[in-house]
Amino acid sequence: MQIPHEVTARPDTGLYNAKLGIWLFLASEVMLFGGLFSAYIFLRMGAEDGYWPRGLLNVPVGAANTAILIASSVTVVLAWASLKMRKFSQYKLWMGISILCGALFLIVKLAYEWPQKFDHFGAFIKKDALEHYEQYLGNHHLKEKKLPPRVEISGHLHEVEIAADPAEKEKLEVFLKRHDLEAKPDEHDAKLQVVKGKHLTPGVVEDLKRVPGVKLIAFEVALDPINADPTNPESDKPHFWYKGATEKLGKIEVKDVESWSSFAPKHSTYFAVYFTITGLHGLHVLAGVLIMLYLWLPIEGGANMFKRNPEHLANRVEVVGLFWHFVDLVWIFVFPIFYLL
Amino acid sequence: MSPAHDHGKEATPGTAHEPATDGDHPHFDMHLGLYLGVGGFLLVATVITVWLSYVDFDKMFGGHGWNIIIAMIVASVKVGFVAAIFMHLKGEKKLIWQFLYFTMFFVAGLFLLTLLNYVDPIFGTTHAQH
Numbered sequence: 001m002q003i004p005h006e007v008t009a010r011p012d013t014g015l016y017n018a019k020l021g022i023w024l025f026l027a028s029e030v031m032l033f034g035g036l037f038s039a040y041i042f043l044r045m046g047a048e049d050g051y052w053p054r055g056l057l058n059v060p061v062g063a064a065n066t067a068i069l070i071a072s073s074v075t076v077v078l079a080w081a082s083l084k085m086r087k088f089s090q091y092k093l094w095m096g097i098s099i100l101c102g103a104l105f106l107i108v109k110l111a112y113e114w115p116q117k118f119d120h121f122g123a124f125i126k127k128d129a130l131e132h133y134e135q136y137l138g139n140h141h142l143k144e145k146k147l148p149p150r151v152e153i154s155g156h157l158h159e160v161e162i163a164a165d166p167a168e169k170e171k172l173e174v175f176l177k178r179h180d181l182e183a184k185p186d187e188h189d190a191k192l193q194v195v196k197g198k199h200l201t202p203g204v205v206e207d208l209k210r211v212p213g214v215k216l217i218a219f220e221v222a223l224d225p226i227n228a229d230p231t232n233p234e235s236d237k238p239h240f241w242y243k244g245a246t247e248k249l250g251k252i253e254v255k256d257v258e259s260w261s262s263f264a265p266k267h268s269t270y271f272a273v274y275f276t277i278t279g280l281h282g283l284h285v286l287a288g289v290l291i292m293l294y295l296w297l298p299i300e301g302g303a304n305m306f307k308r309n310p311e312h313l314a315n316r317v318e319v320v321g322l323f324w325h326f327v328d329l330v331w332i333f334v335f336p337i338f339y340l341l
Numbered sequence: 342m343s344p345a346h347d348h349g350k351e352a353t354p355g356t357a358h359e360p361a362t363d364g365d366h367p368h369f370d371m372h373l374g375l376y377l378g379v380g381g382f383l384l385v386a387t388v389i390t391v392w393l394s395y396v397d398f399d400k401m402f403g404g405h406g407w408n409i410i411i412a413m414i415v416a417s418v419k420v421g422f423v424a425a426i427f428m429h430l431k432g433e434k435k436l437i438w439q440f441l442y443f444t445m446f447f448v449a450g451l452f453l454l455t456l457l458n459y460v461d462p463i464f465g466t467t468h469a470q471h
Contacts, residue, residue, distance in 0.1 A: 014434045023437045027444040034448040041455040059391060066387050074380035077427050081369045081376070237397070325427045332419045335387075336412040340394035 007312045022319045026326050033330050036277050040337060043269045049148040051124075053270050055226070056154075056263060058242040061113055062339040065105050066331060069285075072101030073328040076292070076321045083314035088306050095296045095317070098324070102289035109282055117263035117271075121202045121221055122154040124268075129256035136223065136250050138230025147236055153252055154224045156245040159196045160205055161186060161218040168213030175211045179204050192217055202262035216254045223250045274338050281334060284327045291320045379426045386419050 004010075005017050013020065044052055079094035125133055130151065134140060137150040162183075164172050176183055181197035181204070195208065209216055226235045228246040254260075265272040295302050295316055305313040390412060398407035425431040430438075 013436045015436060020436070023440055027440050030444050030448055031451070034451045038451045038455050041452070042458065045455065045458040063387060063391055067384055070380060070383045070387065073383075073423065073427055074376055077376050078373065081372060084369050322428055325423050328427075329420050329423050332383075332416050332423070333413075336390055336394070336416055340391065341409050341412055 007309065007315060016315055018315055018319045019322075022322050026322065029326060033277075033280075036273070036280070037333065037337075040273050040277065043273055047269065050151045051268065053152065053268060054237070056270075057274075057339045058113065058116070059339050060242075061108060062335055065108050066335045068101050068105050068108075069328045069331050072098045072105075073325050075101065076317075076324050080314060080317045080321050083306070083310060083317055086310055088303075088310075091306075091317075092296065092303065095292060099289055099292045099296060102285055102292065102324075105285055106282060106289070109278070118203065119156070119201050120154065120263045121157045121219070121260070122152050122263060122267055123219065123221075123252050123260035124152050124258040125252070126256055126258045127151075129253075132256060133252070136227040136230060138235075141231040142236070145236060150226075150230065153221065153227050153250060155221040155227060155250070157200045157202060157205065158220045158222050158249055159194050160200065160208065160216060161220070162193055162195055162208070163191060163215045163217055164193055165213030168211075171212050172214060175208065179207075202260070202264075206261075218254055219252045219257075219260070221250050221252060222246065223248050277334060278338070281327065281330055284323075284330070288320065288324045288327055292324070295320060375426060379422050382422060383419055386415060390415050 003017070007016060009016050075094045076098040079091050079098060082088075082090035082094055125137070130137060130139060130149070133153060136153050139149045142149055164183075172183070175181075176195065176197075179197065180199050181195055183193045183195045186192035186194050205216070205219075208214060222245040224245055225243050227250060228248040229235065261267045263271055265275045295313070298304050303313070305316075393411055393415065394408060396408075398411055399405055401407070430441075
């Protein structure tokens, strides 16, 4: 069966089928992302002073990913123009670059940016205990400058102090062995033990907390620059150029902590909405890459269409291009609202 | 098959090797420069966005949230270029614009909802401190 208006435009609307379809789809996508962005506004406006973090994301990496998406938007439109000019080898080149750019974006996100967040540790301090941690928070200094207070201490977990029930000793030993960790008696308090090891991530500590007989007492953290030197004017408006944790160690008692976790969605409404929006955006990038790959490979319905019906292939590329530009367009808003503002 | 709305003017699909646009090579060549130009502009605008986030506009102008407003203006200009040139909305068919008017209306409604952070129209209270 031959479907009409696949290639040429309908005389009354001036549009071929797929173009009509993609624009209806994109209109619904605007509503989808619009809903999430307005959720972001609600969450941000509702956040108490100091509870909407700044400077936790890596700006150079985010900016590089922005540039990658912009570049791929250019190359996909060049791929379409090449087909319109019936230059097949140029089409293959530009489309190939677009696919690589999309894949590179995903690799940066999934292999570098997100895993780094899952290894990072943050603890929100209870309001009545903030004063005890003044040396890491610098709230007196911030108050003087009329800036919002600092309520979180973050960095990389160095060691964890625990109280372990001797009767459940074996279960703890099995756990430590499985995670390549070691426990030593605390120098200051014989009843306590100190757990250390290369693989001491917040996720592992959450599992450690669930081992029978184990009670978390304190965290020792290699502090982020902002907590290592909190009165440094450079940290007043947090730095966006990620410098990594410092060598300076800070101790946080679990009883003073309101909540602690890695920089995962449960960390805060900020990371919850960050992962929701960038996750959904990432799925769109993945979808775009797969469709572009389909149109690039020498298969029926893909690049092989060029010989049979080049205009039809050009239309398909135009439609995936429209989708791809939309993905780029969403990122143009995502980048400043999460990384910069 | 021949649907009622098919005016019969369409070239037989599947055989359109030489569509009307095929003779317009210079037309697309001309656009290549434009596409590269817009791409370059978008990259420069990204650098400007990052740079602007380091400027304290609240201190400069007084009040709150100037950095957000300015960053959103820059982002909107970027998005305008992507939509107008890359998505060729400039000169696009009327029907697509009609879809988009509806979408703009409803998405504006979504964002206006966030004003409820300030005003509760039901009980008539305001939350100016938030």
